[in-house]
Amino acid sequence: MTTTPSIAEQVAQYRWYHRIDLGDGVFTEPPPLIMESIASIWDFIRAELDQQDLKDARVLDIGCRDALWSLYAEQHGAKEVIGIDNGLSTAARDVVLPHLKSQVQMHEMNVNDLTPETFGPFDVVLFLGVLYHLRYPFWSLQRIVDVMEPGGRLMIESGMLATEAWEDETLLFCPTDESPYEFTSCTFFNRKGLVTTLESMGLECLHAASMEWSQTTPAPSGARVERQFLVFRKVAEGPPIDAVNTYWRGVHGALDIHSCVRKAMEERKSDS
Numbered sequence: 001m002t003t004t005p006s007i008a009e010q011v012a013q014y015r016w017y018h019r020i021d022l023g024d025g026v027f028t029e030p031p032p033l034i035m036e037s038i039a040s041i042w043d044f045i046r047a048e049l050d051q052q053d054l055k056d057a058r059v060l061d062i063g064c065r066d067a068l069w070s071l072y073a074e075q076h077g078a079k080e081v082i083g084i085d086n087g088l089s090t091a092a093r094d095v096v097l098p099h100l101k102s103q104v105q106m107h108e109m110n111v112n113d114l115t116p117e118t119f120g121p122f123d124v125v126l127f128l129g130v131l132y133h134l135r136y137p138f139w140s141l142q143r144i145v146d147v148m149e150p151g152g153r154l155m156i157e158s159g160m161l162a163t164e165a166w167e168d169e170t171l172l173f174c175p176t177d178e179s180p181y182e183f184t185s186c187t188f189f190n191r192k193g194l195v196t197t198l199e200s201m202g203l204e205c206l207h208a209a210s211m212e213w214s215q216t217t218p219a220p221s222g223a224r225v226e227r228q229f230l231v232f233r234k235v236a237e238g239p240p241i242d243a244v245n246t247y248w249r250g251v252h253g254a255l256d257i258h259s260c261v262r263k264a265m266e267e268r269k270s271d272s
């Protein structure tokens, strides 16, 4: 006679990234190296998310891994939660979600393949621990903005360039073989660079916090990285200069971009 394996036995068959409480003393257990390096970042994220209202929100969790933050959103009142990851944790989908009787939906998908038609618009997008892994970050950010409701919020947690002497510049530090983390970590905006980029896509920054003791030793260039958590809101009016946005998206066609931009700049000057 075969017996159904207990939840502890099922969990033991998989490799985990997140530590998730499954009740009765059972947890998904990540390897010690992950716990040592990342558990304090989860505390930082949790403390930041605790300040955000997720009640009745439609939430998209991009790079959801084992669904720790998708479950957090569900437990904090989100009305619907969709998690996507291009390396989907089938263990979370097949073991954790059913065991917790969760309604979270998980899909294997690359952020760069998101369209407004895929899942519809979201009130809240969680983009935690993913931005610094992207090689094509501007396009990914535009994809995200495109799936946000007007007034919707984007919550980003990322490794960020945090060298004080450069804080007034709009910078992207993009190392490859000399990443302060490891090879897959190749995109570190500084705060001004990220805020300016997202403003150009129609968002405004509502909040930014640093996990200062997460700072790396500066590279010979002086580049220093730390974890930050930022919250943005999509402002209904969209990007400041429509014609430039058309050009950046590569859909300007025969539009006389220079006269459009000149006109917009003159209008701006006369407004200020």
Ligand SMILES: C[S@@+](CC[C@H](N)C(=O)[O-])C[C@H]1O[C@@H](n2cnc3c(N)ncnc32)[C@H](O)[C@@H]1O
Residues within 6 Å of the ligand: 062, 063, 064, 065, 068, 069, 084, 085, 086, 087, 109, 110, 111, 112, 127, 128, 129, 130, 133
């Ligand atoms: C460092 S983990 C962060 C997991 C979780 N968001 C957190 O903060 O604890 C990064 C996750 O993002 C996923 N990821 C990386 N690039 C992605 C992409 N282009 N599209 C979707 N997911 C991606 C990875 O597969 C991985 O599961």
